[in-house]
Amino acid sequence: xxxxxxxxxxxxxxxxxxxxxxxxxxxxxxxxxxxxxxxxxxxxxxxxxxxxxxxxxxxxxxxxxxxxxxxxxxxxxxxxxxxxxxxxxxxxxxxxxxxxxxxxxxxxxxxxxxxxxxxxxxxxxxxxxxxxxxxxxxxxxxx
Amino acid sequence: xxxxxxxxxxxxxxxxxxxxxxxxxxxxxxxxxxxxxxxxxxxxxxxxxxxxxxxxxxxxxxxxxxxxxxxxxxxxxxxxxxxxxxxxxxxxxxxxxxxxxxxxxxxxxxxxxxxxxxxxxxxxxxxxxxxxxxxxxxxxxxxxxxxxxxxxxxxxxxxxxxxxxxxxxxxxxxxxxxxxxxxxxxxxxxxxxxxxxxxxxxxxxxxxxxxxxxxxxxxxxxxxxxxxxxxxxxxxxxxxxxxxxxxxxxxxxxxxxxxxxxxxxxxxxxxxxxxxxxxxxxxxxxxxxxxxxxxxxxxxxxxxxxxxxxxxxxxxxxxxxxxxxxxxxxxxxxxxxxxxxxxxxxxxxxxxxxxxxxxxxxxxxxxxxxxxxxxxxxxxxxxxxxxxxxxxxxxxxxxxxxxxxxxxxxxxxxxxxxxxxxxxxxxxxxxx
Numbered sequence: 001x002x003x004x005x006x007x008x009x010x011x012x013x014x015x016x017x018x019x020x021x022x023x024x025x026x027x028x029x030x031x032x033x034x035x036x037x038x039x040x041x042x043x044x045x046x047x048x049x050x051x052x053x054x055x056x057x058x059x060x061x062x063x064x065x066x067x068x069x070x071x072x073x074x075x076x077x078x079x080x081x082x083x084x085x086x087x088x089x090x091x092x093x094x095x096x097x098x099x100x101x102x103x104x105x106x107x108x109x110x111x112x113x114x115x116x117x118x119x120x121x122x123x124x125x126x127x128x129x130x131x132x133x134x135x136x137x138x139x140x141x142x143x
Numbered sequence: 144x145x146x147x148x149x150x151x152x153x154x155x156x157x158x159x160x161x162x163x164x165x166x167x168x169x170x171x172x173x174x175x176x177x178x179x180x181x182x183x184x185x186x187x188x189x190x191x192x193x194x195x196x197x198x199x200x201x202x203x204x205x206x207x208x209x210x211x212x213x214x215x216x217x218x219x220x221x222x223x224x225x226x227x228x229x230x231x232x233x234x235x236x237x238x239x240x241x242x243x244x245x246x247x248x249x250x251x252x253x254x255x256x257x258x259x260x261x262x263x264x265x266x267x268x269x270x271x272x273x274x275x276x277x278x279x280x281x282x283x284x285x286x287x288x289x290x291x292x293x294x295x296x297x298x299x300x301x302x303x304x305x306x307x308x309x310x311x312x313x314x315x316x317x318x319x320x321x322x323x324x325x326x327x328x329x330x331x332x333x334x335x336x337x338x339x340x341x342x343x344x345x346x347x348x349x350x351x352x353x354x355x356x357x358x359x360x361x362x363x364x365x366x367x368x369x370x371x372x373x374x375x376x377x378x379x380x381x382x383x384x385x386x387x388x389x390x391x392x393x394x395x396x397x398x399x400x401x402x403x404x405x406x407x408x409x410x411x412x413x414x415x416x417x418x419x420x421x422x423x424x425x426x427x428x429x430x431x432x433x434x435x436x437x438x439x440x441x442x443x444x445x446x447x448x449x450x451x452x453x454x455x456x457x458x459x460x461x462x463x464x465x466x467x468x469x470x471x472x473x474x475x476x477x478x479x480x481x482x483x484x485x486x487x488x489x490x491x492x493x494x495x496x497x498x499x500x501x502x503x504x505x506x507x508x509x510x511x512x513x514x515x516x517x518x519x520x521x522x523x524x525x526x527x528x529x530x531x532x533x534x535x536x537x538x539x540x541x542x543x544x545x546x547x548x549x550x551x552x553x554x555x556x557x558x559x560x561x562x563x564x565x566x567x568x569x570x571x572x573x574x575x
Contacts, residue, residue, distance in 0.1 A: 042530070065555070
């Protein structure tokens with residue numbers, strides 16, 4: 001089970017992140033989690049939103065270059081050593097993580113780790129085989 | 144020192160008579176021997192007998208770079224091929240290269256005009272000249288070489304590049320003069336400084352720099368760093384190579400060796416000649432060349448001429464250093480670049496759209512070319528490493544096509560300004 005991530009190309013210039021954020025705001029797209037990867041000249045805004053298809057459509061309409069790709073959302077009890085456990089598991093299984101970011105729910109004391117893999121299918125099999133809870137797109141919408 | 148006082152300081156009326164006679168002879172020669180020119184003359188209804196003085200030059204047809212390509216490789220030859228002793232060409236990065244085919248007489252002429260050039264900076268048989276222009280098809284290396292030999296100076300034909308060796312040779316052999324591009328001279332100065340070389344203690348005293356645009360502030364920089372006098376020299380493959388014009392000891396405007404290469408300034412739109420002092424397109428006619436004489440070659444370079452007397456005593460007309468281009472050609476580190484070449488590279492790449500802009504800046508002493516390329520769906524990835532890979536890939540392809548390194552920067556779609564559907568392709572920030 002995977003969820004969709006939206007990534008948006010942004011030049012490293014004042015106001016570009018605000019421009020993308022304003023498109024999402026105006027169209028009532030809710031961001032659940034986000035991270036920005038940046039180089040000297042540009043950045044890639046990556047986010048998990050409540051309605052990926054709508055987010056894609058409105059961003060493209062506004063002239064942004066955007067893309068969807070599958071991510072794995074692992075829900076787990078929030079505790080020390082959680083990141084190590086997940087990364088160590090992937091290492092042992094020889095499954096390569098491209099990047100990851102997280103979301104912590106204070107109320108339920110749960111953490112959600114969003115992970116991007118080279119081989120998403122293999123990662124899904126690994127997690128489900130070991131009884132990890134992977135969130136569905138609907139569940140991600142509700143967080 | 145004036146190498147050929149008879150011609151370089153000839154009274155102007157006498158010079159005009161000489162030019163008139165030479166023009167008459169060359170018009171006759173190309174009409175009789177070069178079918179390309181015969182049809183050009185005929186199209187304008189002009190005959191060699193219509194040319195009776197230098198002012199009649201305005202009756203003659205122009206030659207464009209495209210014309211030269213159309214008749215590649217031997218179409219401009221005005222003598223038997225067996226009389227050609229050497230061939231040079233332009234880099235040919237933008238299409239067919241331009242060919243300059245020299246007879247022995249042309250090579251001798253080349254040595255003469257380069258001897259004049261080097262003499263302007265005081266080079267004599269006593270000097271040791273380090274010739275760091277590239278040897279080969281490029282006219283810079285051998286053109287300077289022939290001038291150095293003509294003067295009887297000692298030539299170190301080190302060619303371009305290999306900076307460490309350049310500095311070693313300069314120290315070990317005591318070079319007194321340097322010939323190279325202006326940007327390379329500054330590169331040498333900086334590399335030398337890092338090696339702890341004190342240029343004020345070296346015998347080097349003069350340099351002759353050309354093949355790319357430079358400026359007064361760059362001259363001041365070169366002179367201070369290398370402890371030499373720096374002279375601007377000018378030439379182009381289409382005419383002979385270096386040795387078309389050069390600065391005298393006054394270091395103020397370049398004397399054109401007009402007894403051999405007759406310059407005109409024209410309005411680039413109408414083709415009409417412009418008076419002295421007015422800026423326009425520089426046009427050259429070779430008055431004495433034997434192998435590939437050229438009538439009214441349109442250089443697309445913008446400058447102006449003056450016939451005001453020069454304190455040095457030479458009477459030859461002077462031109463200002465090139466002020467710009469009539470087309471969109473960029474000269475970067477001695478290499479001619481057209482935006483269309485970049486377009487060709489981008490069009491061939493998967494996922495890349497030909498929406499781009501060239502940004503030129505002088506960083507330190509070297510010209511830097513940045514190519515902005517608009518992001519597309521096909522190029523984009525959520526992973527930075529893939530974006531960086533794409534940039535490197537475009538850079539490599541551009542380097543293959545342009546022969547100079549450029550830095551590719553991906554930018555947002557539609558961020559390159561378009562006016563009336565046409566993008567502004569070049570931003571030249573060099574202040575030279």
